[in-house]
Amino acid sequence: MTGAPGVELASHPGMARTVREIMNREVLTLRPDMALHDANHLLRSFGVGAAPVVADDGKPLGVLSVRDSLDLEGRATDRMTRPALCISSSALVEDAARRLAETNVHHLVVVDSSGCTVGMLSSLDLLRALLGMPTPHPQTFPHWDEATDACWTDDRPLDQENAARAPGGPGVVALVASHVGEPDAIVWAEACGDLRSRAAEMAADPMHQEPALVQVLARRGMRFRVASIVDEAKRTRTLALLQDRLDHLPPPGGS
Numbered sequence: 001m002t003g004a005p006g007v008e009l010a011s012h013p014g015m016a017r018t019v020r021e022i023m024n025r026e027v028l029t030l031r032p033d034m035a036l037h038d039a040n041h042l043l044r045s046f047g048v049g050a051a052p053v054v055a056d057d058g059k060p061l062g063v064l065s066v067r068d069s070l071d072l073e074g075r076a077t078d079r080m081t082r083p084a085l086c087i088s089s090s091a092l093v094e095d096a097a098r099r100l101a102e103t104n105v106h107h108l109v110v111v112d113s114s115g116c117t118v119g120m121l122s123s124l125d126l127l128r129a130l131l132g133m134p135t136p137h138p139q140t141f142p143h144w145d146e147a148t149d150a151c152w153t154d155d156r157p158l159d160q161e162n163a164a165r166a167p168g169g170p171g172v173v174a175l176v177a178s179h180v181g182e183p184d185a186i187v188w189a190e191a192c193g194d195l196r197s198r199a200a201e202m203a204a205d206p207m208h209q210e211p212a213l214v215q216v217l218a219r220r221g222m223r224f225r226v227a228s229i230v231d232e233a234k235r236t237r238t239l240a241l242l243q244d245r246l247d248h249l250p251p252p253g254g255s
Helices: 035-047 093-103 123-130 195-204 212-219 232-247
Strands: 050-054 060-065 087-089 106-109 117-122 144-146 150-152 171-177 185-192 223-228
Touching: 035 060, 050 117, 050 232, 060 106, 087 093, 093 106, 093 123, 117 123, 123 144, 171 195, 171 232, 185 195, 185 212, 185 232
Parallel strands: 087 106
Antiparallel strands: 050 060, 106 117, 144 150, 150 223, 171 185, 171 223
């Protein structure tokens, strides 16, 4: 086995999923006075189908899609769909799905309690949530997690094909359990010298790991995420943050 000793994180029961848990937080926003040509270029460059048009205070004015911007003449405010269809970040997934179905649109702008834009939600995000699948992030947006002070990849099934897609080099690898109706829970994390080879090792030889990890890998539907961290001190700090999260979780069945 390679890498530093792992940290086993217990899963814990959660509430029904909310929009906050599944929305894409990496939001591309457009200015109302932006030229349609520039807006179209941004949308295509970042690989997103639509983006909110926001005022200076962060509140959404409308939504501009790639299709809306095909004309390439005028400004974003001229072609955007208005008003922006919004949903609170605290709303339940079922409520968001009902809103999309009733309005026949494919995207909702997610807002906080003050009405400012904090995310985007698509019909595919909702479908994945209802199936218990993780929400991927656009590859052009780094998925920064403030709680662990690290940039993580999307969750992927732990198998050889997906392990080969992990970045090489040192960092932290985390195993994630996902169950319908419950928030994803990190159940194992460790620092290692090469993320790709470590993920491949876990996927190919799950029975020849340390005993605690063998139990984790025996669970069905295990997924993994990795954070590339070259600096050893930062790897240690990120792992310590995950350990602290474990220390402050209630025991299984506790409140």
